[in-house]
Amino acid sequence: MLIALSTVIPVLAALMLGALFSRVGWQFVLRKMGGVTNACLYLLLIVMGVSVGQVDGIMGKLGEVGLTALAVAGSASLGVALAVLAVKLRSVRTPGTSQRNSSGSGLTFSQYIKDPAQLLGLVLLGFGLSVCGFLPRLDYDAFVTGLLYLLIFLIGVRLSQAQFRMMDVLFNRKGLSIAVLTLCGTYVGLAALALVTGKPLATILVLGSGFGWYTLSGIMLTKLGEPLLGSIAFFSDVFREMLALVLIPSLGRLGATSVAIGVSGATCMDVTLPVIERHCEPAEVPVAFASGALITLLVPFLLPTSYYLMR
Numbered sequence: 043m044l045i046a047l048s049t050v051i052p053v054l055a056a057l058m059l060g061a062l063f064s065r066v067g068w069q070f071v072l073r074k075m076g077g078v079t080n081a082c083l084y085l086l087l088i089v090m091g092v093s094v095g096q097v098d099g100i101m102g103k104l105g106e107v108g109l110t111a112l113a114v115a116g117s118a119s120l121g122v123a124l125a126v127l128a129v130k131l132r133s134v135r136t137p138g139t140s141q142r143n144s145s146g147s148g149l150t151f152s153q154y155i156k157d158p159a160q161l162l163g164l165v166l167l168g169f170g171l172s173v174c175g176f177l178p179r180l181d182y183d184a185f186v187t188g189l190l191y192l193l194i195f196l197i198g199v200r201l202s203q204a205q206f207r208m209m210d211v212l213f214n215r216k217g218l219s220i221a222v223l224t225l226c227g228t229y230v231g232l233a234a235l236a237l238v239t240g241k242p243l244a245t246i247l248v249l250g251s252g253f254g255w256y257t258l259s260g261i262m263l264t265k266l267g268e269p270l271l272g273s274i275a276f277f278s279d280v281f282r283e284m285l286a287l288v289l290i291p292s293l294g295r296l297g298a299t300s301v302a303i304g305v306s307g308a309t310c311m312d313v314t315l316p317v318i319e320r321h322c323e324p325a326e327v328p329v330a331f332a333s334g335a336l337i338t339l340l341v342p343f344l345l346p347t348s349y350y351l352m353r
Contacts, residue, residue, distance in 0.1 A: 052191060053194050053311060056191045056195045056198065057197065057211065060197060060201070061198040061199070061201060061202040062202075063199055063202075079193065079196045079200075079320075082192055082193050082316075083193060083316045086190060086193065086316075087168070088165070089168060090168060090186065091164070091166060091167060091170075091171075092171060093172075093182050093183070094172075095171070095172025096172050096179055101173065104277070107273050110274050111276075111277035111278035111280075111281055113239070114232065114235065114246065114274070115279070115281035115282040115285055116281075116285070117234060118231045118250045118278075118282060119289075119305045121227040121229070121230045121231020122227035122228055122231065122305050123227070123301050124227060124231075125226055125227030125230065125304070126220065126300050126304045127298075129223060161288065162288050165284060190312055190313065193315075193316045194312065194316075197315060200324070201328070211327075214328045214329050214333075216332075217328065217329040217332025217333040218332055220300055220303050220333045221333040221334075221337050223304060224303075224333065224337060225337065227304065228250055228307070229247060229250070232246045232247050232249075233246075244348065247348045247351070248263070248275070248345070249278050250278065251275075251344045252341060253282075253308040253309075253344075254279050254307035254309040254313075255307075255309070255341050256276050256280045259272070259275040259279050260272045260275055260279075262346070263275050263349065266349055268349070282305075282307060283306075285305065286306040286309060286310075286317075287314060287317060289302065289305055290302045290314060290317045290318055290321050290322070291317070291321045294318075299318075299326045299329075302318060302321075302322055302326075303318065303333055306318065306330070306334065307334070308337040308338045309334065310333055310334035311330070311337075311338055312334065315327065315330055318330045
């Protein structure tokens with residue numbers, strides 16, 4: 043619980059400081075927010091790739107555990123997408139509701155993949171620079187954390203400018219419902235993967251219980267005496283986060299913002315929140331934060347619980 047709170051509270055503080063800063067009225071600074079936000083986001087993605095590239099024996103681990111990790115990430119994300127879509131379609135068919143037109147109508151295929159390719163390309167650029175030895179082997183965690191908090195601060199500024207209250211962020215019913223669907227969809231997708239592959243269900247559930255929080259899942263399982271499972275869980279959560287980064291722009295264009303939030307898992311509270319803010323409607327930012335915060339609070343309990351069930 044303390045681990046989760048130590049993650050949630052600083053992000054919430056940065057968001058609230060951003061909301062208060064916009065009231066200062068420094069218009070010159072506020073006008074520059076868009077450019078600063080984009081620059082920070084691009085730099086964050088590059089440094090994320092660098093951090094992954096500096097994992098000891100990264101190339102060998104990608105070959106050894108990469109397919110399993112990718113399968114876990116893909117099945118979890120697919121399960122979430124289907125769960126959210128099933129509920130959305132049911133509500134559309136309810137009398138008195140109507141389906142909103144897709145915001146992506148009239149776009150070409152190249153327009154759909156432009157933003158996802160750009161985001162993925164930045165991560166791969168950082169990864170390549172790191173693996174090829176063009177960058178020094180340093181601990182970039184503090185730098186990544188600082189960039190992330192700055193981005194969340196800037197999002198708080200923009201939320202305040204859009205007249206959103208912090209109560210809209212903290213007590214968001216839609217966000218909480220998406221979090222529940224994310225939890226259920228993830229485990230349904232993982233159960234389907236176990237059924238198809240014949241691998242032990244408990245093991246697959248353990249590997250997917252990080253919900254994208256790779257800085258926790260790998261370390262926790264390794265400390266529990268399962269270094270191999272820790273490596274697979276680490277990469278499955280990395281792949282899940284990267285998959286969300288790739289999908290969010292296109293899902294946003296299609297109007298499937300709830301799916302975009304769901305596939306982001308725990309990361310929609312922090313890492314993928316700037317991407318959601320950029321490619322989805324402003325009203326979805328409080329939804330994403332609420333969903334990600336709830337999942338983040340649950341992950342430290344879900345991971346060890348699923349592990350001991352495996353035992």
